Amino acid sequence: MPLRPKAPRAASMISEAGHPAARSLAISMAVCATFIGLPGAAWAQSSVQLYGELDTGVAYVNNVGGHAQYRLTSGTIDGSYWGLQGSEDLGGGARAIFRLERGLSVATGEGLNDHPMYVGIGTDTLGTVTFGRQYDSIHDYFQTFTLTGNTGGTAFAHLLDNDNANNSFLASNSVKYTSGNYGGLSFGGLYAFSNQAGAFANNRAYSVGASYSAGAFNAGAAYLHNNGRGNTTGGAYDSLALPGSANTVVNANVERQNTFGVGMSYEIGEFTLGGAFSRSINSGVTDADTGDLLPSLALNNYEINGIYKLTPAIQLSGMYVYTNGGGAHWHEGALQVDYLLSKRTDVYLESIYQRASSGAPAVINTNDPSSGRNQLMLSTGIRHRF
Numbered sequence: 155m156p157l158r159p160k161a162p163r164a165a166s167m168i169s170e171a172g173h174p175a176a177r178s179l180a181i182s183m184a185v186c187a188t189f190i191g192l193p194g195a196a197w198a199q200s201s202v203q204l205y206g207e208l209d210t211g212v213a214y215v216n217n218v219g220g221h222a223q224y225r226l227t228s229g230t231i232d233g234s235y236w237g238l239q240g241s242e243d244l245g246g247g248a249r250a251i252f253r254l255e256r257g258l259s260v261a262t263g264e265g266l267n268d269h270p271m272y273v274g275i276g277t278d279t280l281g282t283v284t285f286g287r288q289y290d291s292i293h294d295y296f297q298t299f300t301l302t303g304n305t306g307g308t309a310f311a312h313l314l315d316n317d318n319a320n321n322s323f324l325a326s327n328s329v330k331y332t333s334g335n336y337g338g339l340s341f342g343g344l345y346a347f348s349n350q351a352g353a354f355a356n357n358r359a360y361s362v363g364a365s366y367s368a369g370a371f372n373a374g375a376a377y378l379h380n381n382g383r384g385n386t387t388g389g390a391y392d393s394l395a396l397p398g399s400a401n402t403v404v405n406a407n408v409e410r411q412n413t414f415g416v417g418m419s420y421e422i423g424e425f426t427l428g429g430a431f432s433r434s435i436n437s438g439v440t441d442a443d444t445g446d447l448l449p450s451l452a453l454n455n456y457e458i459n460g461i462y463k464l465t466p467a468i469q470l471s472g473m474y475v476y477t478n479g480g481g482a483h484w485h486e487g488a489l490q491v492d493y494l495l496s497k498r499t500d501v502y503l504e505s506i507y508q509r510a511s512s513g514a515p516a517v518i519n520t521n522d523p524s525s526g527r528n529q530l531m532l533s534t535g536i537r538h539r540f
Contacts, residue, residue: 211536
């Protein structure tokens with residue numbers, strides 16, 4: 155399963171204006187501007203940022219198809235990636251921005267198309283409009299209240315990431331608006347085109363969301379809708395993973411999908427208490443491989459989580475999630491200890507346990523299904539940001 159992308163936290167700056175060649179070019183352009191009557195201020199300042207993250211470790215899973223599994227992982231908190239982002243001052247408070255990221259597997263060297271790429275324009279007061287392959291409103295306004303969208307990472311996702319809180323799918327062919335911050339309130343929306351001639355709604359998506367922050371209290375809500383998910387290879391989203399029967403997971407095309415999410419958190423000193431609820435409703439479901447009609451499925455996820463900063467270098471996190479739907483239910487608990495070796499390098503240890511109802515697959519995110527009702531994952535790793 156795709157690994158969760160993560161926003162950059164550290165970077166090395168490369169300023170075009172500071173490079174000797176760039177300074178020479180800027181001087182030449184200013185001289186030319188003088189001769190042709192253009193103001194020197196027309197040549198805007200810009201910057202480019204190189205950043206990334208590498209996360210790898212070792213994991214033990216007690217039940218993968220009935221067998222124990224030991225493997226090298228490429229990130230059970232964050233998916234590894236590198237990226238470039240930058241901005242150009244256009245004057246009058248406006249700026250052009252871009253972001254290009256590429257995921258990768260540290261374990262195999264494989265490139266992964268699981269990160270955003272976009273270009274846009276905006277201001278602090280009016281907001282920003284961007285175009286490309288992007289996160290939807292579930293990520294922007296709901297994900298942060300779950301541990302999969304925060305500290306816990308990829309393996310902490312709700313069952314099969316059914317609400318996309320782990321960013322298993324980014325919205326291709328999308329246009330997104332993100333507002334400024336107005337007294338703690340921010341909001342936005344996204345529309346992803348189907349790119350189909352004569353089938354405008356086939357595999358298109360749209361989402362909206364909002365968040366509010368007031369001191370120690372934070373809250374957010376988001377809605378995501380998709381038509382014909384997985385019906386085409388050039389639309390908004392790929393096919394979706396859903397629990398089948400007899401301990402199986404199927405790749406499914408979904409004629410209509412609606413996902414709702416609401417969450418909140420409250421900080422008490424060094425402790426943050428969070429809660430989240432999401433519901434994903436999938437109708438018109440067919441097997442992506444065989445085309446067979448499958449039952450419609452609605453899944454509800456109830457999460458409570460906590461993050462405690464024990465010392466400046468040690469952070470403890472834990473969660474409990476209850477998921478039900480389709481006549482089945484799943485319990486999942488997870489714990490994590492993260493130790494900072496420096497501002498950019500940390501090591502971690504985590505455990506995740508999931509128990510399903512009889513006949514349903516137990517499947518912790520990033521793993522294949524178990525042969526029964528239970529699955530346990532223990533992992534440790536190192537993460538470095540640059």
